[in-house]
Amino acid sequence: MTDYHRFSHEAMATAFEIIIAQDDVDATYAAQAAEAVFAEIDRLEDELSRFRPTSEISRLNRLRAGESLAVSLAAWDCLNLAKSVHAETDGAFDITIGPLMQLWRSPDGSLHEPEAERLALARKSIGSELFELEEDGCRVRALADHMVFDLGAVGKGYALDQAVQILQDWEISRVFLNAGDSTLLALDGPSGEEAWPVTLAEGALEKTLRDQALSGSGFMVQGAHLMNPRTLRPVPVQEKRSYALAPTAALSDALSTAFMIMSPEEIHTLCTRYPGVAWLEL
Template identity: 30%
Template sequence: AAVSGADHDDRRLWLIMGTTCEVRLRTDDARAARRAFDAAYRELALVDSLMSLYRPSSELSRLNRTAANGMVTLSQPTWDVFEASMEVAGKSDGAFDVTVKPLMDLWGFHRRAAHRPGPTQVDSVMSLVGWTKLAVDVERRGVTFGTAGMALDFGGIAKGYALDRAIGAIESVGIENALIDLGGNIVARGSIHSGAVGWPVAIRDPGQPDSILTAVRLVNEAVASSGGYEKFVVLDGVTVGHILDVRRGEPVTGVLGTAVLAPQAMLADALSTTLFVLGPEAIDWLTRRYPAAEAMVMLASPAGAGGKSFYSHASRDRFDCDFRERLPVPAVTIFTRFLPVECGPRGPAPLYSASRNAAVGLVTRTVFPATGEEALPRSRPARGRGRPSSSPSGFHHGSDDVMERPRPTRSSKSTV
C-alpha cells in the first residue's frame, strides 16, 4: 500500500453480490485495518446471504416461494430493506416497486436471455405486480403476498443497504477515513488524504461510457447511479436497458443515466432507480421529498448519443470538482460506474478500472495515470486458504455470473 506521511492507503478488492467491491482505508493502524476489512466483508456477506435472488436458501428466496401461502416473518435486516422500499414506493407513487421480479423474469433479465414479450403476456404478468398488493404486519415484521406468483426483487436498494452496514462496521473499529465502492454505488467517510476535503469521485458519461462526464466530492455521504449502459440487450435492433417501469411493464427509454447523492447509501440507491423511471421532471419532487438528496439526470439525444443533463438546484455546484472536461478512459471492461479521482491543482490523479474473468475467477486492476500507463499486478484467489469459494449472488444492477469469491487482496500501489 502507498504511504503518504503517516497515512497508509490500504485496499481490498472482492467479488460479492454479483459485482466488484473495493474498500479503501486511510489509517496508520494496520491491526485496526484488518479488523475493519473483516467487519465490512461480514456485513456484505450477510446481506448477500439474506437478499440474493440467486441463492435458493436466502431469506428473500424463501419469501418469494411461500408468502402467497401465508405471512412470512422477516429478519431485522431484510425488514429494514423492505420497509425502506415501501416508503420510497409510496412517495414515488409506485415508480420504485420491489414487486418487479415477475416482470424482470418475463423480459428475461434474470436469466440473461432477454426477449420482447407480447402485450398479452405483459398484461397477464402485470396482475402480479404492485406494492399495494402486499399485506404487511409491522409489529411482527410480516409480509404476505396478495396473489400467487408475486415475488420481490431488492436489486434497486440492497446494495445501498449493504454499503451502509459495511461503512458502519468500519467506523465501529475506529477507522475514520474510508471509501467503499460496490458495483458503482459508493459511500465515503472522512477524506482521501490528510488535509483534503472528502473523497473526489469521477462519474462516467452514460452516453459515452469510456469518458468522464463530471465529478463530485463525497463528504460523509453516498452516491449511486442507475443506467442501462452496463446491463442491456438488443431487441429488434433496439438497445433495451434492464430498468423497468413497473407501472407500464416495459423498460425505461429515453434516460441514459442518473446519479443521486444522499446521506445514506440505501437512500441514494433507491432514489437513483426511482429517478431513472420518472425522468428529469421528477428532480424537484425528489429534492422536496428528500431535502438532503441531490440528483443528476442525463437524457439520450434523438441520435442516440449523449444528450442533455439536468440537475437539482444545489447539485450544479456539487457535480463539478474542477473537472469540467472529458477525460478519455481506455476501452476496457469497467464494472464500476464511479471512478475515484483526485481533483485539484495537480490535476486528475490516475483512474482505475476493475475487470474480471469469470472462467478462472481472476481479478485484474489496472491504473491509468494522467500521463503514461501502468498496470497493477493481477491478484488471484488464494488456493486452499481464506474463505471458502462459493458462487456470489446477483442483483439486477450487477451480474449473475458464477465466479469464485476471491481472498481479499492488497494492491501494490495507490491510484492517487
C-alpha cells in the same frame, strides 16, 4: 504522508471495495476491519439474495396470497425502504417488477412483446401494494400468489450502510466504500483532506463526497434491463445516466433507479421535499 489501505471482495454479483486513509490506522488493523466488513456483506447476501434458496427473500417468494413470514431486521429494513420509496416516487420504484423483464427479453437479449395472456397473468403478481409490512413481529404478508421480491436495486446500498456500522465499531471514519462503481459511500475524507474525489460518467464530471452516498443507473453496462413500474413496459435505452445523492447508500441506490423513470419536474419536487437528496444527469 497518509497511507491508503485498499481491500476488495466479490459478493452480490459485484465487487465491493474499501479504502481506508486514516493516520492512526495501520495496514494490519485496516485489513482486520475490512475482513469484518466483508464477513457482514456475505451474511447479508445469504439473507437478502433471491438466488440463495435458503434466503429470507427466497422464502418470501414462496408465499401464497394471505400467507406471512417473520423476517430479519435486514430484510425488514430493505422492504420497508423499498415500500416507502415506491410511495414517495408515485410507483417509479418497485422491487416486484422483475418477472416482467423475463417475459419481455428473448434468449438473445433482445426485447419482444410478450403474449397478452402471459403478460396479464404476470401483472396480477406485480406491485408493492400487493404486500404488507406488519411491524409487530417484523412480518411480511403477501396479498397475491407468485410474487417475486428482488432487492437488487437496494441491497448493495444497504450492505454499504451496514459496513459503516462495522467500521464505526472499529473507530474508523476516514473511509470510502464502493459497490461495483454503481453505489459509492464516503465518510470523512482522507487524513488532511476535506473529502473524497470521485469521477463520474467516464470523466464527464468530477466532484467530492463526504458523509454522503451516490448511486448511478443507466444502460451503458447492462443495456435494456429496466422496467417502468408505472407502464409495465421496458424503459427505452437512453444515453443518459442518472445519479442520486442521499444520506444513505440504500436510499441513493433506490432513487437512482426511480430517477430513470420519473420526469425532471417530479425529481426536483422530491429533492425539494427531502434535504440531502439531489439529482445529477449526465
